[in-house]
Amino acid sequence: MRRLSGAAFVLHLLITLLSPSSGADTLTLDRPLADGGDPLISEGGSFALGFFSPTGSDGRYIGIWYEKISVQTVVWVANRQRPVTGNRGSLSVAANGTLVITTGENSTVVWSSPSIALSNPVAQLLDDGNFVVRGKDGNSSDPNSFAWQSFDYPTDTLLPGMKLGWNLTTGFNRTLTSWASASDPAPGEYTFGIDLRGDPQIFEWSGTRQVWRAGPWNGLRFTGVPQMTSYNMLSLQFFVDATQVVYVFYMIDPSFVSRLVVNQSGILQRLVWVNESKFWNAFWYAPMDPCDTIFPCGPNAVCDTSKSPLCGCPQGFQPKNPTNWGFRDGSDGCVRKTEVDCQNGTDEFALVSGAKLPDTSSSTVEWVGTTLDQCRAKCLKNCSCTAYAQANISGSGSGCILWSTNLTDLRVYGSGGQDLYVRAAAADLDSESSHHRIYLTVITVILALFIFILALVGCRAWRRKKRSRGTGMSGMATSFTERHNDEGTDAKDLDLPLFDLGALADATGNFSIESKLGEGGFGPVYKGKLEDEQEIAVKRLSKTSVQGIDEFKNEVVLIAKLQHRNLVRLLGCCIQGEERMLIYEYMPNGSLDSFLFGDHFILSPPHGILRVLSSLIMRSSLR
Structure with a gap:
């Protein structure tokens, strides 16, 4: 070198x-x-x-x-x-x-x-x-x-690998504290850390006042943060042993950048850097809704954002102050309808599903003999026990959390959460269950009746549509016999449609000159088109005709029965006021004209007349 x-x-x-x-x-x-x-x-x-x-x-x-x-x-x-x-x-x-x-x-x-x-x-x-x-x-x-x-001295931010919480050996406590303002990093109003009382849990404080609670750790997440189970990019850990009580997170994928921050407004945020857009995205934040604020509903009440009002009482409980409750003030909370009878061992437990467990500051945790059934037995034996839950829900579950005071800061989620069992008098639970069964029975009967009525209406509509012979005129014509049986017509089982005058006027351009096909001694004939595009010929009888209504009806019945495939088909008639009309299929090949305007058929050879008569007798609908 x-x-x-x-x-x-x-x-x-x-x-x-x-x-x-x-x-x-x-x-x-x-x-x-x-x-x-x-x-x-x-x-x-x-x-x-x-x-x-x-x-x-x-x-x-x-x-x-x-x-x-x-x-x-x-x-x-x-x-x-x-x-x-x-x-x-x-x-x-x-x-x-x-x-x-x-x-x-x-x-x-x-x-x-x-x-x-x-x-x-x-x-x-x-x-x-x-x-x-x-x-x-x-x-x-x-x-x-x-x-x-x-x-060991965090400010407002928790980074991956940084511990939040207590060193029990030295008594040293690591907390996050917000900045005073966006331009002043001095310690602000809000602090985020772990409370060691009872079953340890995370709180946010404004000074000494609690403003948000994450709840205890249940082996998978904090019970007040059900969204934590969807953090696929993070490994979340909570350690409780003789030397420490700490929360820490790590990045599973190091390409992601994430931090937990308590800002100067008291909002706790899980932020993720989006490199493509060059900004910090709020992946999660708290408080998130009215039920996230601390103790929104008072002791023994349940907060539920899917209901209005937010506050409700668990089974076996009722509002302590019904008047204030009616004004949507649930701060007084709920009390038992009937005092529990611990000595006789007849108490039961109301299940609150999907819950954020109540404040555990005064609770006790037991780890010996702690299946869910054993937790129930432990609570029943202790007359001071007001509720119980599984302490660790991972795997097959372990540990019991037992409450001996009023339940505070209790809420439920649409998804996530945990099961909580609240002690109540057996008689109250049986009564509410009976009311619930009656309610379900009534609802079931009403639904069944509603379905039956719908089926009946649908069946009748189907039958009526089927009787319309596929002519597409069901909306414009009704049964001749239904409308005129009371006038003495012996139509037997005839189902001849009766057209509405207004519908025929619309179909023929109000019987205009342009739609007129011709005129005979009986009156004019008009060409028309129905709403379903079917073309018709309307034979409008002269108002000066001396034919009576009964004679007209009998003639209609006779023509309707004399239906033949080689003759123009009668579709229906109209009798409204002084109007009398016959409605035929429109046939543009000339046979319609000869049928409507001609006075007779001209069949020169005698055997032709006989063949027509024979055919009419054999193939017509006349019986």
């Missing part, structure tokens, strides 16, 4: 010492990070650490953000309560391993990490976004070698 000259070596050394730490991920005792210099970049290029100013602020803060995402997204802030003014800030690691942010010529300390005792310390930004202090010879992939880490 070629040796460097003395001058070249000195120049190379100066460049190495004075060049900015572009691409470097580590701070050392002799290499601080100055404002205006290049930020630290994690080894894989996922995260950056340096000075930044939020939009709308002149203050300078040390923060960590995504390096590969075009929209600067800060996930951690060191000096969130005390910004650096001006651009003379510096971040360094002290000889004992303490991180220090200073400002100004006098190096005034703005922020420092907890004091530790460590030899040869270095501070390194890892590719998961964790900023750690370790010994120079320590392993950056071994968390046990970290003397300090930013993951």
Whole structure:
């Protein structure tokens, strides 16, 4: 290898010492990070650490953000309560391993990490976004070698691999706290963390007031977040043991970028970066609906967004204040209709399906002898027990959660949720079940009657349509015998359609000159077309005819019975007021004219007349 000259070596050394730490991920005792210099970049290029100013602020803060995402997204802030003014800030690691942010010529300390005792310390930004202090010879992939880490001091964001919750050995609690505003990363109003009381569960607080509850972990998800089962890109874990109670998530597919954030408005969001559109998509958020707000319906009441009003009572319970309940104020909750009788062992349990389990702060959890039937037996034996549920629903299920107080913050979901069994007097459950059976019986009878009526109407309509002989005139003609049997016509079983005058007027252009085919001594004949496009000939008898109504009817009956395939067919008639009409098939080949206007048939050979008469007798419908 070629040796460097003395001058070249000195120049190379100066460049190495004075060049900015572009691409470097580590701070050392002799290499601080100055404002205006290049930020630290994690080894894989996922995260950056340096000075930044939020939009709308002149203050300078040390923060960590995504390096590969075009929209600067800060996930951690060191000096969130005390910004650096001006651009003379510096971040360094002290000889004992303490991180220090200073400002100004006098190096005034703005922020420092907890004091530790460590030899040869270095501070390194890892590719998961964790900023750690370790010994120079320590392993950056071994968390046990970290003397300090930013993951223990989250701000408003939970990253993959970052723990939320308690170190029971040290009593240290990791929580998320919102920014004060979009331009001020100081601790805001909302905090997100784990409550250790009873069966541990996740809460969001506004100051000391609870505003949202995720509920306890049931082996698959938090009972108040049924959507968690659809997080196919995430691995969700909840650890409860002698040393810790923590929630953590990991990315199954590292190509996805996701974070959990509590914003300055108190909305908890699961955000996923959409690279194609260059924005953060809210994959899930809470509170999501009115039932998500804490205790919306009062003790022992059930909140259900699919119903109006939202608040209802479980089986065996009734509103404590019916007047307020009528005004849709469910804050007083529900009480039992009948007090339970624990001594006689006659109590029963009302099932609430698809539930977010009630607040478990005062509940107890048992893990020995804990099938669902055993949970029921345990609750029955304890007169203070008000409800029970399975603690872990994964696999075959295990553990019992037992409540001994009023049930608060209880809601149900359309899908997801968990079964809860609420203690109630057996008589009340039997009574409600009886009412329910009666209700179902009445509904069944009504439905059966409705179906029967529909079938009857449909059958009659089908029969009537069948009787219409396929002429397409059912909407314009009715049965001659139905309309005129009361006038003395002996039509026997004749079903001759009776046409409406208005329909015939429409078909013939109001009996216009253009539709007139001709005229005989009886009156004019018109060509028409019905609504179903069938062409007809309407023989309109003269109003001066001396023929009476009975004679006309008898003639119609006779003509209708004398139907032959070689003669024009009579379709029906019209008797309305002074109008009397006969409606025939329209035949454009001339036979219609001779039938309607001719006074007789002209058959020269005598045997032709005999053949026609014989044919009429044998093949007509006259019997």
